[in-house]
Every structure is written in structure tokens, then in C-alpha cells.
Amino acid sequence: MRIVSQLLLSILTLNNKNVLAMALWPFVIYKDKKTSENAVIRNHEKIHHRQQIELLILPFYIWYFIEYWVGMFKCKFKHEIAYRNISFEMEAYDQERNMDYLKHRPYFSSWKYFKIKIKKNAKRT
Numbered sequence: 001m002r003i004v005s006q007l008l009l010s011i012l013t014l015n016n017k018n019v020l021a022m023a024l025w026p027f028v029i030y031k032d033k034k035t036s037e038n039a040v041i042r043n044h045e046k047i048h049h050r051q052q053i054e055l056l057i058l059p060f061y062i063w064y065f066i067e068y069w070v071g072m073f074k075c076k077f078k079h080e081i082a083y084r085n086i087s088f089e090m091e092a093y094d095q096e097r098n099m100d101y102l103k104h105r106p107y108f109s110s111w112k113y114f115k116i117k118i119k120k121n122a123k124r125t
């Protein structure tokens, strides 16, 4: 369900101006109408909805914020690096231009990205 509200998005993101949209199942909140019509952004948010559904919503957000905060501590509080290294975001950014992705996406595909992230981090240490 689409909601276009810059105010709501500002409140939910603590006024982060870089956020264009946010998937809060069953809603997607978009910054403006133009953003809500962007096929790539819509696909990105639909991927998050699929991730949220398969983790029964609440565990998704718990896992998401754990990964975010672990990332924040690891990269010395650089938001963009921590955010882009969340396995759910890695999958969504990797597949957002693949408009058929959700038609053939295997269940729990985020797990694949989580494993990639763990392997990448293991190589660094």
C-alpha cells in the first residue's frame, strides 16, 4: 500500500533527508509522488516487503537493526557504510533493477547475502 508523505518519512527517519522511501509492511512510504512512480525504487521496496513477510515482520526489523548497529560500531559510526552492509539492503540494492527478481526469488535469499557479508568480513580480519 503506497503512502506519499514527506512529513511521515521525516519523522520515521529522524529527519534523514537522503531517505526516498521506506518499507513498513504493509505500507511503503515515499518522499514524493515522483519517487513513488520510480520503478527501481518501487522494486527495491517490494523486495523489502518480501523479506519482511518471510521473517514474519517483527523479526525482520530486529535483525535489520542488529545488523545496522553492529555495522555502525565496526565502521566507526559511518551510517552509509553500515546501512549498505545490512544483508537485506545488499539484496535489495543488488536486485532492484531486476524487475523479474521477485517472480523467481528463492525463499530466504537474504541469507545468501548475509553469508557473503560474513565471508567478506572474515577475509578482512
Ligand SMILES: [Zn+2]
Pocket (backbone or CB within 6 Å): 044, 048, 088, 089, 092
Ligand atoms: Zn532498502
